[in-house]
Amino acid sequence: MPTRILRDGILTSERVNELGALEEVFYRRLMSVVDDHGRYYGNHSLIRAACFPLKLDKVSDSDIGKWLLVTEKAGLVRQYLATDGKRYLQLIDFGQRIQAKSKFPEPDGDSLDSTVIHGDSPCDTGNNGLVVVEGGVVVEGGKAHTRKPRVTKTALADDFGISERVQAWAKEKGHTRLPEHLESFRAKAKANGYTYADWDSAFMEAIRNDWAKLGSSQKSTVSNGNSVAASRPL
Structure with a gap:
């Protein structure tokens, strides 16, 4: 299981505060199974097995579906359909150090278009809680990497x-x-x-x-x- 850095910004995040207790537990568990890019399968059964391996008799696929909708509405998770016809999910503002190429297809042209992400980012990577996006370039911790322009679906x-x-x-x-x-x-x-x-x-x-x-x-x-x-x- 990948190592994750969880900053205290999650405690003051307005988006996380919109979640109920069960949805927040689901969201935090989801952080543990997604890859470095914040992506995972969108299949409810696969999510349930990965996030609740010891509670399969207490958590149902329908629970996963309901919690996904709540976290998506709160702006924490996005679900998307890839060109292979399968559904996947991605945590928004995941902010982890990317160490490996994602094995999941990326959202086709569906990149975030926010210009500044402050401490409300639940997985803030540091840098005084600030990530600045300038002209498609994300400046983070003194390093810059390009972000693909948003393409309308x-x-x-x-x-x-x-x-x-x-x-x-x-x-x-x-x-x-x-x-x-x-x-x-x-x-x-x-x-x-x-x-x-x-x-x-x-x-x-x-x-x-x-x-x-x-x-x-x-x-x-x-x-x-x-x-x-x-x-x-x-």
């Missing part, structure tokens, strides 16, 4: 279709049955309220991971050096 447009970019990519990679992939992708995106900064990239990822469950027939096969069409036409 949007909901699926009603007229979203198969662009020339996607067609060219699919042809190069051998993917077929694009209309069926599109139908599945649109349905899933609408049903789950997905938002992306780049919908073409998200669609290509869905095709690559076969969201439509078309199996091997989604690609053309090769016989005697000649391309043979998939079992169902586009």
